Amino acid sequence: MAAPPVIIWENEVQKLMSYSELVPCLEDALGKFSRRDSADVIQPVRTTVVLQKQNGFMGLMPTYMENDGVLCTKLVCFYKRQDGSTLPSTQATVVLLDPEYGNVKAVLDGDVITDARTAAVSAISAKLLMRPKAEVLAILGTGRQALSHYNIFNEMFSFKEVRIWSRTLEGVERFRQSVSGPLTACVSVEEAIKEADVIVTATKCTEPVLFGQWVKPGAHVVAVGACRPDWRELDDVLMKEAVVYVDSREGAMTESGDVILSGAHVFAELGDVINGTKHAYREKTTVFKSLGMGVEDAATANLVFKKWQKKAGQL
Numbered sequence: 676m677a678a679p680p681v682i683i684w685e686n687e688v689q690k691l692m693s694y695s696e697l698v699p700c701l702e703d704a705l706g707k708f709s710r711r712d713s714a715d716v717i718q719p720v721r722t723t724v725v726l727q728k729q730n731g732f733m734g735l736m737p738t739y740m741e742n743d744g745v746l747c748t749k750l751v752c753f754y755k756r757q758d759g760s761t762l763p764s765t766q767a768t769v770v771l772l773d774p775e776y777g778n779v780k781a782v783l784d785g786d787v788i789t790d791a792r793t794a795a796v797s798a799i800s801a802k803l804l805m806r807p808k809a810e811v812l813a814i815l816g817t818g819r820q821a822l823s824h825y826n827i828f829n830e831m832f833s834f835k836e837v838r839i840w841s842r843t844l845e846g847v848e849r850f851r852q853s854v855s856g857p858l859t860a861c862v863s864v865e866e867a868i869k870e871a872d873v874i875v876t877a878t879k880c881t882e883p884v885l886f887g888q889w890v891k892p893g894a895h896v897v898a899v900g901a902c903r904p905d906w907r908e909l910d911d912v913l914m915k916e917a918v919v920y921v922d923s924r925e926g927a928m929t930e931s932g933d934v935i936l937s938g939a940h941v942f943a944e945l946g947d948v949i950n951g952t953k954h955a956y957r958e959k960t961t962v963f964k965s966l967g968m969g970v971e972d973a974a975t976a977n978l979v980f981k982k983w984q985k986k987a988g989q990l
């Protein structure tokens with residue numbers, strides 16, 4: 676009889692997580708994913724169930740990394756909330772299993788993992804695709820993803836200016852109070868992204884918020900929101916003029932409204948660039964369309980669980 680699963684919740688996951696360990700761990704996972712070797716990674720495209728009544732979705736994200744002995748699935752619900760709603764817009768739980776026995780070893784809070792791994796993968800895209808002398812970072816949105824992106828981008832890079840834009844003044848104020856570093860609040864998207872070298876879109880919008888005509892040539896855009904086939908954050912001009920990178924080709928062709936509806940060509944996966952099989956066009960305008968992958972959650976949860984085991988004297 677297998678031991679019952681351990682539960683590792685929000686505060687503990689936060690304590691065990693460090694970006695300096697997470698970034699190389701995710702670079703390794705992205706590279707393995709793009710090699711498409713089933714002994715490295717099996718990760719089907721996310722299965723999504725529509726929650727009609729609640730105006731949301733439940734995503735199931737299973738992954739098996741045979742060579743690493745990691746079997747995992749994330750369950751994530753995400754919603755289109757009304758303005759002013761106090762309910763969470765995303766809720767996730769990560770389950771780690773023993774591939775031999777099939778029992779659940781650990782259940783981890785998935786919100787911290789989702790925030791951290793999404794921002795870390797975005798930072799990897801910037802490391803690979805932004806101009807070497809990038810000075811201005813603009814973040815659109817002031818929610819959870821905006822915050823984790825602010826934190827890791829400031830930890831990994833030295834931007835001279837970080838700008839933030841939100842639809843509401845309250846959003847900007849709340850954001851300002853939750854960070855300690857530099858911040859310029861902007862009243863419009865156009866003002867925020869003018870001459871910006873790196874732009875992160877982390878909004879819940881379903882129509883384009885970022886327009887190619889405003890984007891500085893050579894900028895790197897990290898598009899984190901719009902994870903449904905009929906949702907957009909970026910307009911057709913930007914999608915068609917930029918060199919487009921994604922986390923998963925299959926995922927992008929199934930879930931990304933920005934890719935599907937614009938008809939833009941997907942040049943490469945981030946893992947292809949890591950593996951050296953596709954070029955990083957730093958000098959051109961680039962878009963990294965992030966949708967989130969199970970392998971990112973599996974690698975992150977495994978990292979956290981190993982640290983938990985070490986701390987508990989089990990390793």
Ligand SMILES: NC(=O)C1=CN([C@@H]2O[C@H](COP(=O)(O)OP(=O)(O)OC[C@H]3O[C@@H](n4cnc5c(N)ncnc54)[C@H](O)[C@@H]3O)[C@@H](O)[C@H]2O)C=CC1
Nearest residue numbers: 764816817818819820877878879880899900901965966967
């Ligand atoms: N690519 C990935 O791996 C992941 C993507 N996401 C997606 O990232 C996006 C942001 O997620 P969170 O920060 O967790 O959400 P959140 O609810 O914490 O923040 C959402 C932000 O979007 C803004 N917003 C809402 N509607 C808008 C509109 N019509 N125009 C402009 N701004 C608007 C809100 O004011 C807020 O600042 C969501 O679309 C979410 O589904 C979330 C997790 C992982």
Ligand SMILES: O=C(O)C1=NCCCC1
Nearest residue numbers: 751753789902966967968
């Ligand atoms: O990868 C994830 O986790 C998510 N992706 C898109 C929407 C919410 C969660």
